Structures are given as structure tokens and as C-alpha cells.
Amino acid sequence: MSELITLTVDGVEIKAAPGTSILRAALANGIYIPHLCDHPDLTSVGICRVCLVEIEGRRPTVSCMTPVEEGMVVTTASEDLDQTRKVNLELLVLNHDYNCQSCDKNSKCQLQELTRYIGLDEERIKAMRKPMLDSPIDDSNPYYIRDMDKCVLCGICVRTCDEIQGDGCIDFAYRGIKTKIAVLGDKPIIDSTCVTCGECVARCPVGALVPRNAVEPTYEVETICPFCGCGCGMVVGARGNKIVSSRAVSGSPANNGSLCVKGRFGLSFVNHPDRLTKPLIRKEGELVEASWEEAISLIADKFGQYKGDQYATIASAKCTVEDNYVMQKFTRAVMETNNIDHCARL
Amino acid sequence: MAGLATALGSGAMTNTIAEIGDSACILAAGTSTTEAHPIIGYQVKKAVRNGAKLIVVNPQEVPLTQFATLHLPLKPGTDVVLLMGMAKVIIDEGLHDQNYIDERCENFDKFKESLEVYTPEFVSDTTGLPWEDVVEAARMYAENGPASILYCMGITQHSHGTDNVLAVSNLALITGNLGRLSAGVNPLRGQNNVQGACDMGSLPNVFTGYQKVENDEARQKFEKAWGVSLSGKPGLTHTEIFDAAYKGDIKAIYLIGENPVLTEANAAHSNEAMDKLDFLVVQDIFLNETAQKADVVLPAVSFAEKNGTSVNTERRVQRVRRVIDPVGESKPDWWIVSAIANEMGYEGFAYNSAEEIFNEMAKLTPSFAGINYERLDQGSIQWPCPSKDHPGTPVLHKEKFATPSGKAKLAPLEYRPSEDCCDFDFPLILTTERSLYQFHSTMTRYSEGLDELSGGEQILINPVDAEKLGIADGDLVEVSSRRGKLKVKATITRRSQPGVASLSFHFAECPTNLLTSSALDPVAKTPETKVCAIRIDKV
Ligand code: SF4
Ligand code: SF4
Ligand code: SF4
Ligand code: SF4
Numbered sequence: 001m002s003e004l005i006t007l008t009v010d011g012v013e014i015k016a017a018p019g020t021s022i023l024r025a026a027l028a029n030g031i032y033i034p035h036l037c038d039h040p041d042l043t044s045v046g047i048c049r050v051c052l053v054e055i056e057g058r059r060p061t062v063s064c065m066t067p068v069e070e071g072m073v074v075t076t077a078s079e080d081l082d083q084t085r086k087v088n089l090e091l092l093v094l095n096h097d098y099n100c101q102s103c104d105k106n107s108k109c110q111l112q113e114l115t116r117y118i119g120l121d122e123e124r125i126k127a128m129r130k131p132m133l134d135s136p137i138d139d140s141n142p143y144y145i146r147d148m149d150k151c152v153l154c155g156i157c158v159r160t161c162d163e164i165q166g167d168g169c170i171d172f173a174y175r176g177i178k179t180k181i182a183v184l185g186d187k188p189i190i191d192s193t194c195v196t197c198g199e200c201v202a203r204c205p206v207g208a209l210v211p212r213n214a215v216e217p218t219y220e221v222e223t224i225c226p227f228c229g230c231g232c233g234m235v236v237g238a239r240g241n242k243i244v245s246s247r248a249v250s251g252s253p254a255n256n257g258s259l260c261v262k263g264r265f266g267l268s269f270v271n272h273p274d275r276l277t278k279p280l281i282r283k284e285g286e287l288v289e290a291s292w293e294e295a296i297s298l299i300a301d302k303f304g305q306y307k308g309d310q311y312a313t314i315a316s317a318k319c320t321v322e323d324n325y326v327m328q329k330f331t332r333a334v335m336e337t338n339n340i341d342h343c344a345r346l
Numbered sequence: 347m348a349g350l351a352t353a354l355g356s357g358a359m360t361n362t363i364a365e366i367g368d369s370a371c372i373l374a375a376g377t378s379t380t381e382a383h384p385i386i387g388y389q390v391k392k393a394v395r396n397g398a399k400l401i402v403v404n405p406q407e408v409p410l411t412q413f414a415t416l417h418l419p420l421k422p423g424t425d426v427v428l429l430m431g432m433a434k435v436i437i438d439e440g441l442h443d444q445n446y447i448d449e450r451c452e453n454f455d456k457f458k459e460s461l462e463v464y465t466p467e468f469v470s471d472t473t474g475l476p477w478e479d480v481v482e483a484a485r486m487y488a489e490n491g492p493a494s495i496l497y498c499m500g501i502t503q504h505s506h507g508t509d510n511v512l513a514v515s516n517l518a519l520i521t522g523n524l525g526r527l528s529a530g531v532n533p534l535r536g537q538n539n540v541q542g543a544c545d546m547g548s549l550p551n552v553f554t555g556y557q558k559v560e561n562d563e564a565r566q567k568f569e570k571a572w573g574v575s576l577s578g579k580p581g582l583t584h585t586e587i588f589d590a591a592y593k594g595d596i597k598a599i600y601l602i603g604e605n606p607v608l609t610e611a612n613a614a615h616s617n618e619a620m621d622k623l624d625f626l627v628v629q630d631i632f633l634n635e636t637a638q639k640a641d642v643v644l645p646a647v648s649f650a651e652k653n654g655t656s657v658n659t660e661r662r663v664q665r666v667r668r669v670i671d672p673v674g675e676s677k678p679d680w681w682i683v684s685a686i687a688n689e690m691g692y693e694g695f696a697y698n699s700a701e702e703i704f705n706e707m708a709k710l711t712p713s714f715a716g717i718n719y720e721r722l723d724q725g726s727i728q729w730p731c732p733s734k735d736h737p738g739t740p741v742l743h744k745e746k747f748a749t750p751s752g753k754a755k756l757a758p759l760e761y762r763p764s765e766d767c768c769d770f771d772f773p774l775i776l777t778t779e780r781s782l783y784q785f786h787s788t789m790t791r792y793s794e795g796l797d798e799l800s801g802g803e804q805i806l807i808n809p810v811d812a813e814k815l816g817i818a819d820g821d822l823v824e825v826s827s828r829r830g831k832l833k834v835k836a837t838i839t840r841r842s843q844p845g846v847a848s849l850s851f852h853f854a855e856c857p858t859n860l861l862t863s864s865a866l867d868p869v870a871k872t873p874e875t876k877v878c879a880i881r882i883d884k885v
Contacts, residue, residue, distance in 0.1 A: 166391030166413070197384065221669040224656055226649035229535035230363065230385040231658025233726075236650060241670045243650055253726055254363050254658055260384030267650070270673070274632055276645035277674020287633075287643060292675065292685075295642055300689035302625045302641075306598035312587045315548035316603030316679075317537035320654030320666055322703040323679035324539070324546035325554065326695070327602060330683045331581075333574045334692050338559050338581030339596070342540075342548045342604070 007072040022063035037154035097149035105207035140188035143265040151208035157200035169193040198264040215244040225263040312339035360742040361530035367392035371490035375403040377498035407841040420473040429513035431469035434461040435484035446522030460758030492529035512757040525743040535659040542657035550581035555711035592619035645676040654700040664726040
């Protein structure tokens, strides 16, 4: 570990590791600097320029691109800064489709937070408005929707796809006021190399990338993804005994804040109407519903007749440690055989 | 994972997922990592961005190939020859780590001798790879440390899968790539808790923590704890169980969370076997194809409705927590099994919670002894964790190997061709693949959207073969093997090499495993679903 660097932000002395940007150092110490295009998982690029700060002895600088230095004195708010930030923000939202009430990002949106902090002059914006895009909404993917009229061109999705997913299937397209985020050839996302990991959706600061049919969970529980052996830590959200959301546990050891398409979007099997809800017993050739008592007593009676090597358990790699422990104990101690295996080999 | 256990004394991933991103070289053998283990795929791509060399050993052009420094599209089933050939190059050119070998390995001389047959001609003819590529791969792996080997289904699903595993351990051992950070031999395990199911002794020959049933001391310990007498005779493996059922030796099966009608190699056989049983109990969350044959079907809860733990592919023990109430009258699997045991009059199954079970298990299992729910609530722990103050073990074999001598044994290996060979009637090799969007049938099929993304089942055929057979992209074809046949749509692509076709096995409408072979690896007893001779006809 190298020595921490000490600097002063708005009169408060803070410490940060060398190489940390002023922005991230301030945020980590509870000091808000408005920002949009910076994301803790990604490299900083300084596109949105709303994170400007004043540093004693220098011209105003974007704080996301400036590393902390020993003895630095930083001011995050002043009239000059407010003015410049306002202009920079205006440029970002010239064609923004402000319709917060019907936007999925409402109340979780970084642009809202920013607008509240910096303030916007609605009249000025109206006067400068760019024409809306022709076909802003791409709903070709079964799991997420892209609305480019809400995009602020922060580039977070582009960097996410490149740096985290490693795929790089989206990029800035066109120039000037026509600039937008698109896949190669500006085709619908479903026709691209996108693997629907949803990493970009999870990081988009505004309502431009949102999960389809998003439902706000009433509570969330931290657990482990049920699909593959990576064992990603995930936070699963539910509303009324129904799973409605899942997101990665940030900093969880196996996945470090990422999930794949299955963990992020594939949990609807839990509440599928075809779930088995009652024991079934075959009677006259048909499987018919039965009570637990009836099923358990029938099985106990039958298994009692097949103890030893004429019996086998096929256990499951999808069940928990505890489930498997009990299965092998049952097989060995009660059924008196070591005939137990699971499909690890497949 | 018998092979890894033979060589190193333990069959688990030796290193941690997060370390892979810092490897200087990654050898990915038989794994389509970005598809089967996407999160590990991120780490591989991260390493490549940081300048690591990536060697992809795979007959098929898998998505990972686009990031590869070197892709070795070998003939299916010839991995041992390639890996032994690489070992020969490493030793011939003096790129091996002699100090490490002297200190930590056994059997080097015999091993070295066994390499003599792997001449450039032999290796090149057998694998179909130019010798220069084998040499380049060997140098790349040996000269860029730490080097990590990742392998998966492609390696273990062969009738000689155990040899493949030994062959990768050999490579890691002679270059000193075991017991250090960002190196290692890392089998990537399929389903979420395969590692945990093995750790818990859901295997025919071991109790929890790989304590052998044949070992008197281990058996006595469990007999005492459970208050019963136990059999010291190893049981039957998965495939043997279905064979025994087919022959009528096994009459009752309790099948939990599996769908062998779809996933078993040579599915027609296991299908019939199931019909011959006197009594079949299936416990699952859906009425899957196998459950429809059952005498009794029991509704289990899904992961979202249960408390417990699971162990991921890097030996990480983590808490699974209940999110919602059980759907309908479904119950946790441990509850159901215990209820049957209680009904049969056994004591020792009066559990009230998953935590009670975990604690009983940890007392009997040295590698889990230091783990409890309280600690897990603070963060996950990688076994072995022998005591309450032990932090867990991210990297295995740091000081010594888990073999009786503490040293790792280098394994001389011979090439054994795949059992199901091609001939005039069945001229093509079929390999099975998995799709990112599907996961061993049942669960993902019930998740809306994943089906849509995966685009359904298809057989991938190289343009050269397609032309010979007169098949166009999108044609419906009939695929037959010595064991069965099915109809499926053809996709013509160079991702498949000439002579090899690939098919995935997730869909009930098209049960790929009707075709595949159940020739067994004599040690690990893994059915050979990766190599199967077929013919393709236009219909
Ligand atoms: S993206 Fe944010 S600011 Fe724009 S409409 Fe949605 S909530 Fe409002
Ligand atoms: S889509 Fe979202 S993340 Fe991407 S550039 Fe637009 S606002 Fe930023
Ligand atoms: S979902 Fe994943 S692959 Fe698709 S664009 Fe976003 S980051 Fe890239
Ligand atoms: S989120 Fe994806 S990579 Fe992670 S455990 Fe689930 S299936 Fe595996």
C-alpha cells in the first residue's frame, strides 16, 4: 500500500490513494460533485464536463480526470462553476425527452439529481431544441428497451460493453447533433453481437436503457444465482411473493458486480404457472394430486421394500449443500447403500 | 474429477476466479467460457486486455476464439496427444521449471520417457494441427507465467476424460504453475452447486469432504455420528445406475432435480431403464419429461424459496437466502427427504432448519469444520477451512499437495482413441455444445425470453460437408448415430471444422442425447457425450 494523499475539498480535509480522481475521492467522502459520465467500475473519460471544480492556482478542471495531489485545495461550488456547468448540462439535454412521470428511471435518475443541483432554464432549452430522433425506441431485445431520446451520450454503456463485457458491440455513431449510440450499421440491437448481459442497462444513469416490464420490488434479499457454477452473488427483488428483479452484489467476490443474461433476466421460472404445487401419485395410470401425508407414507412403505443395492438416489447439483447432505445420509443410513450420484459428470 | 484428484489429491479448481484476470497466459481447453461461464469469460477478456496470451483449444470456433492469441482447432478427442506434445516441447527446449519439479513432483523420469512417442509426426497426424502451432502453444504457455489452465465439459466428457485432466495437470506441474496466484488448473463446473454436491458426498464412493466409504476410520466416524452401520462397498455411478435399472438389478430410484430423459447420454436406453423400474419417485419444481414417468412426484421449492448454502466452482461456500414463500405446497428438498426418513422410523432426521444440517455436516467434515452461518453472513469462505479462525483457502497446494506424500505425481499417458469411431456409415463426428442462453434444460426453458434469444436447436455443419451432402442453410436434416436419430434444422458455418458437426442439448423437442454414446471413462465414468459418430441426411 502506498501512502495516502491529503487534500482539502470545500474546506474539509480528506485522504485518498494516489491515482484516485478528485471526483471519486470527494464522492467517497460524502462530498457531492455533479457528474454523469463517470462510473466507479469504468475508466474516466471526461465527456459530460459537469464535474468541473476549481483548484487553487489553476483554471477550472474536470474533477473526474484530475488525480488527487498532496495539499491540493479544491472548491466544488461557486457562481462561475454554476454558470459553466449549466451551459454544459444544457448541451447534454438539448433533445432530452423530459417525461419523468412516465419514465422507468423516475426518482432513480442521475439526470434528475443533476438538474435539481444545477438548475435548468426551460425556456432557453426550448429555444435551442434539437429535432427528435426518427426512431428513438428500439424494443427488439426481449429483456431491455433502448430509448435514445433519453440518452445523454455519457458513453457509460459503450465503455461497459467494451471494458466489462469485453464485447464492444455498441459505439457512438454519426457526428454533431446527430450523434447517438448505436450498434454497427445502426441496426436493431437484436441483430447485433449483443449477448444481453444487461451490464449496460444496469449502469445507464438515465432512462435510456431500461429493463422491459420493470416492476419496482418492495423488498430485496441477497442470495446466489441458481444457474451456473460461477456462483454470482445477486440481490433478488420481490413484490407480493413474485420475483421481479435481480441485480449483482457490488464487490461480491465471484462476480464483482457483474451478472450474465441468465442471472439478470432468467429468474421468471420461479413464478411460472407450471410449477408443481402438490404431490402427485400415479393412480390407474394417471398422476393425480395427493396430500403430503399420503405421498410420504406411500414412499416410506415402498422404499422399505427395496433397501440395499436394489435402490439408488440421483441427487442434484441444483440443490443446496444441506439438501445433498441429507440425501446422501438418507441413502447410506436409511437405504443401506452407497448408490448415490448426481450429474456432475454431465 | 477423478483425474485431478489422482494427480494432486483434490478435484476442485485450484485458484480463484478473480485471479484469472491477472494471468499472463490462459490455456482454455474444451471450454466455451463466454457461453458456459460468462462471468469467468469476463475475467479471461480482462486478462487479454491486460496483454495476456490466450490459447483456445477447441475443435470448434467458439465465441472465445475471437479473443485468442492462438486457436488450436484439434480433432475432437485428441486433447491428450496435443497436451503431451506440448509437454514434450517444453522439456525438449528446457522451458520447464526443474527446481519446482525436484521439490514438488514425483515420477519425472518415467513421465519424460513416456513423452518419446509424441513425435511431431504423430502429434500432428493425430490432432490435425500443424506442429509449429503445437510448438508455439507450448512456448507461449511455458514462457508467460503465471499461466492458468481452464477446462470444462470438452475435456471431461470423453471416454478418456480422466487422461485429459491428468494431461493438463502435467503441463501445470512441469512449469511450476500450481500453488501460485493467477496460475493453476481450473475445472469450471457446470451447475450452480456441482461442487457442493460432490463436497457433500452425493457420490457413490465418498462421504462428505471426500472421505472414502472404504476407509474404516471414516466409516466408523459416520456410523457413530448417525447411529447406524454403514456399507463400505462403493455404490454405482450415474450411468451404471441406469444400466443396472435396465438389467433389472435396481428396482427403485429416488430422482431429485434431474431430467435424465433429456440429459443422459444414450437417452433411449435410460428412458427404457426408467420404464422397467418398480418404483420411481421424482422430486422437482416442474413436471419434466422424466417426472411424467414417475409413480410419485414431489413438489420441491426453487432456490428463491430456500435457505442454505452452495459451493461455486472456486470452492467458495456462500449463503443462499429465501426470497419468497414456497410456491403452493412445495417444500425444501431436505425437508422432504427427512420426512420420508422419519416416516420410515429413523432417528437423526429431526431437522428444523438448514443451519442445523450445516452444523452437523461441518462437525463431520474437516474441510468445512471452521465454517458456520454466522461467519458466512460476514462473507463467503473458500474451503478448506479447518478451524473457526482459519480464513479459508483461495489458492490450493501452496506448500504441498493433498496427496499422501505431499508431492504431485506426473502421469505418463498413452493416447486412446475415442470409442465411437467414424466409418463409412457414420462419417461425421458430432460434438455437443451449450448455448449461453440455455442451461441444462428445465429451468431456463421456463424463463421467458431466453428461448427467444437462443434461436432454437440447430446443428452446425461446415460448408464443405454441407456441399457434399447437398444441404443448404436452414434445411431440415435427419441426424443418425449408432444409437438413435432425430430431425433438426441445419446451420452452415465455418465455426464447425470439416468432418465435425455440433448440436446443443437443451430442448425436449430435440433430445440430442438420443444420439450420443455412453462409452464410459474407466475411472471417472463420464459418458462420452462429446464424441459420437453420425451421418446427416437431407429430409
Ligand atoms: S431519464 Fe431521468 S430526467 Fe429523463 S425522463 Fe427519465 S427520469 Fe426524467
Ligand atoms: S444509453 Fe445511457 S449509458 Fe449509454 S450513452 Fe446514453 S445515457 Fe449513457
Ligand atoms: S447488454 Fe451487454 S453485450 Fe449487450 S450492449 Fe449491453 S453491455 Fe453490451
Ligand atoms: S449470473 Fe450468469 S455467470 Fe453468474 S452464476 Fe448466474 S448464470 Fe453463472
